[in-house]
Amino acid sequence: MSHRYSVILSNVGSSADRFLTTGYSTPFTIPELFARVKQIPQVTGVELIGNWHVTERNVKEIKQHLEENELKLVSIIPDHFGQMKWKNGSFAAKDPSIRMEAVVHTKEMIDAAIELGGDLISLWPGQDGYDYLFQADYIQERDWFAEGVKEACLYRDDVKISLEYKVKEPRTHSYLSTVATSLLITQEIGTDNVGVTIDFGHALNAYETPAESVALLKKYGNKLFHVHMNDNFRHWDDDMIVGSIHTIETLEFFYWLKRTEYKGWLSIDQYPYREDGLEAVREGVNAMEAFAELVDCIPSGELDGLIRNGNAPEITAYLRKLLLPVR
Amino acid sequence: MSHRYSVILSNVGSSADRFLTTGYSTPFTIPELFARVKQIPQVTGVELIGNWHVTERNVKEIKQHLEENELKLVSIIPDHFGQMKWKNGSFAAKDPSIRMEAVVHTKEMIDAAIELGGDLISLWPGQDGYDYLFQADYIQERDWFAEGVKEACLYRDDVKISLEYKVKEPRTHSYLSTVATSLLITQEIGTDNVGVTIDFGHALNAYETPAESVALLKKYGNKLFHVHMNDNFRHWDDDMIVGSIHTIETLEFFYWLKRTEYKGWLSIDQYPYREDGLEAVREGVNAMEAFAELVDCIPSGELDGLIRNGNAPEITAYLRKLLLPVR
Amino acid sequence: MSHRYSVILSNVGSSADRFLTTGYSTPFTIPELFARVKQIPQVTGVELIGNWHVTERNVKEIKQHLEENELKLVSIIPDHFGQMKWKNGSFAAKDPSIRMEAVVHTKEMIDAAIELGGDLISLWPGQDGYDYLFQADYIQERDWFAEGVKEACLYRDDVKISLEYKVKEPRTHSYLSTVATSLLITQEIGTDNVGVTIDFGHALNAYETPAESVALLKKYGNKLFHVHMNDNFRHWDDDMIVGSIHTIETLEFFYWLKRTEYKGWLSIDQYPYREDGLEAVREGVNAMEAFAELVDCIPSGELDGLIRNGNAPEITAYLRKLLLPVR
């Protein structure tokens, strides 16, 4: 199965956290970031973040970067998280003018995406949720959330809106928390162009088995629109290099991508705090390729057979021989 | 708001775990268990477990116990977890004859419930799920699951079937894992008599805010059919005494029960490994009553106002004055 | 029991995270931060962070702020986390020159503390640890860690060095991870002036019962030197307002502080991303005061009695009557 690989532009750059807000290494300019992406041969597309990378005013400039570096625009991630005004939410904010701004900005990014040859918006409404108990009207705010996203979906039916769920951070509790919550919301919105982004690490954080999340989206309407890849230690969104921790979960994930005939992009979403971003992405992509190749070279039906039998010692023996062959 | 309180019959008895399978105290007979429940004045109903308490053959006997102790049958929890045959699942088992047995047993328990004056089945398909990666066909098995439960729902439309979700245990991963997964399944089944049981502790285990789980069930079809109460340390289903750990979560839960006009039973579901079961249930019920009374005596609109503003220091100050008044 | 309350200076200001690195509200100048602290009547001391607030060059200026606002210097937290040079560790860094800098900076901060009338360094070596598997020589790096901290301890025996543990963040794994690890390290260092800071939330993150952490430090050498207060949802260092989530854990913590005769400061360590920092600290201090008062007004021996019996229904009933009295 041949996949298309991409990366969120900022991933090849410098990352910050709350203790070192100016970043763990020297920042790169946008042209430099594009040039760095270009150095990874398998990567043919890029995801851009609203405000961080693309605004209403720099679309032409961005177009030129894409062309010069022969990169496709995979998606735009509108900025619903990185400005002070979103601090109490975007689509689900208590303030109606903020809710309106969330929709307006999304529409602007839809326009920008079209102009840049893209057809996908990856929506991450990270500020929609709550921190404290007794802080939120869970029904009203979820209604607002679905209404706002629906308005964005109705704006252009030729652009897909893909919802990226995450159980927490930056809020202690997000509204778009799990794959199942996301499906409820896509059903509530009800348009064909709304779907879901699986971030591999976010799935782990929610105690999901990422392969099962792929299956759930297949089962309930074929709604897997986009994939973000990384890894973590389960408890937090560590955004580490693909395959660095969960060998078998990652393998099973790639197997289910193939089994469900996923046709979208596989995009790196790592936060290389202490690593060189370019090297971390390069390895992340190499890892994705290795997992995809391994799935392809397993004789047809062997994994299906394991699943059909469900016999744990047999499964474990098979995987052991696959990953730790006698040398 | 006046609630109806009940208890799962075995809760007043002795509990076992995998290290002490014969139980942490001397077992009680079924008549003794009924007599113990009778000693808790606020408790007017009881939940029975299939096989453990009620079978096709002892319905009359059970009826007599209910009458003698002036207890209503709140629900039957069919046994889909406590026999060897369910070890690889019940409704979602790979073996079609087991799947059939799961439905048959449910129908028997529906019949028994009707005979005992009940109208609720609380379904806990704890063995439906998987333990290992590459062990399950997540789509096929979830299809089977919904089909089987649907067949039970169609059997009698005057009996409610309430699905109790739990993220894990006894499997490392359950199919009926979270409130949102449960809602997807109720939508898939599509009958009016299918709904959801919130077990307070299971909600915590899934990193849900229990009050928000109540709200979600209200929002998506008014599907809260039943409540199991207990408490835990978030990471595992410790099944502790109500209110023993999460004071504010429990308060917010009772507030949202009132706000959404929940009319069902509040049932104790504790596992008193080292406690006297009767004393643990007595205190659990006292706690439920105290939380309900506190919600009732808060001047109308105060909590609504906190939620509308969403101001954390204001919320926290309010709760502090409520729980830790200057003495 | 009368406690002394303090706050980390930046807590009354604006907070940033990795998605909004410029902060969730407009930043305050250092004089403004001092003026804000001054507005909280119970707060009589302040903790300062190296580089962020205090450097070798601004000690006189800081002294003036302290005096003008009638605040004591409670501690300095040297900066071992907020500059690019620490990205691979401070005391345990693989680079020997960085390890040396970690010690040098600590000594400078010891000098500054003395000049400012303080006698406590609260050390948070947040970058000492690792992110990936196979990334660290766990023995060698822990040896370096203890050697470096010991050198700082030996510099001035009239200044206490208090080690603040945290299981993760910013690294996926910290060396100074839990209360027990901290005790091993204090024993390894072996000086009288080395001790441990409990951050209430960090204890919860490590699945510690905070009251038990107090007890452990009492048992193994009376090593509780300092306390940071906040709250969270157990899984992450959410740095929320004191008492906002864990009512009973906080009460038990204050009880054990009294029982073990803790004499140090109680310092707020919150991260008010979306709250007004001043209001959040004000409420955090009010909460600390309320918990301390509640412990004081419980008739002597009642809690001791509960603990001696260890009877869960009795304990839970007692706490229910305390927190949710019949109104």
Place this chain on the structure above:
Amino acid sequence: MSHRYSVILSNVGSSADRFLTTGYSTPFTIPELFARVKQIPQVTGVELIGNWHVTERNVKEIKQHLEENELKLVSIIPDHFGQMKWKNGSFAAKDPSIRMEAVVHTKEMIDAAIELGGDLISLWPGQDGYDYLFQADYIQERDWFAEGVKEACLYRDDVKISLEYKVKEPRTHSYLSTVATSLLITQEIGTDNVGVTIDFGHALNAYETPAESVALLKKYGNKLFHVHMNDNFRHWDDDMIVGSIHTIETLEFFYWLKRTEYKGWLSIDQYPYREDGLEAVREGVNAMEAFAELVDCIPSGELDGLIRNGNAPEITAYLRKLLLPVR
């Protein structure tokens, strides 16, 4: 490096949990269990559990089983968890007569071990801890715990007492919770014959990196006396087949066993609820052998080099090529 492999006798049998207390498959007699162990060629030793397998009265019988099946006694795990009398603790119980019984039973098992040719007691005081807040005198009970274990250690200095830590279950909080807590207790006891058992899964449950736990025990007194192997999903002691989830953690663990020159046994400690116990153990042992062989066949110094550099993309690339070579 050649390892010695063993198994806890009950692992090849039937397992129960709290929902199916009579077990997920038909129980085996003790002779049958021995005969099953015998079928796994690499296994040359066995661990026995007090009461479950060995009592004061059946030592001769057990001796015969060992001889007939050519198995060594690796250790006895005294029963401090599987009888009603231990329900409120063993060495740390509030009742002094129970504390005495805990010591007496340990001494009996020491005698039995010697008679059976063993020199190791693997102590798992699973009931020592607490469930509820305000339930325990953390100082007093930990004092009792250390005193009791010390008395057992002093009984025979030619028998090693190895403490197996676990953060929770069956109590919500154990006293012997983490590797660092265990080290504090070994230091408190102070005899040469007291050490620590790492259970791989228990280390994961405590958010330890198992390889780091090995290193910590090396650093603080060379205290790794015994190893129990299994795997889990981090959050709970799922007791799954070795290597079934954490490929890289297991590899790093075996590398550090070699690096620290561990000479003890590697013992399977799995709970095969739904698997055939014999097949699950067979595969667990095959997995251990495969990991040990892989560590041995990596050119000397390569892993040391990765650790010395600590460069994450380089480490991840190396592991990818090792586990997912281009085919």
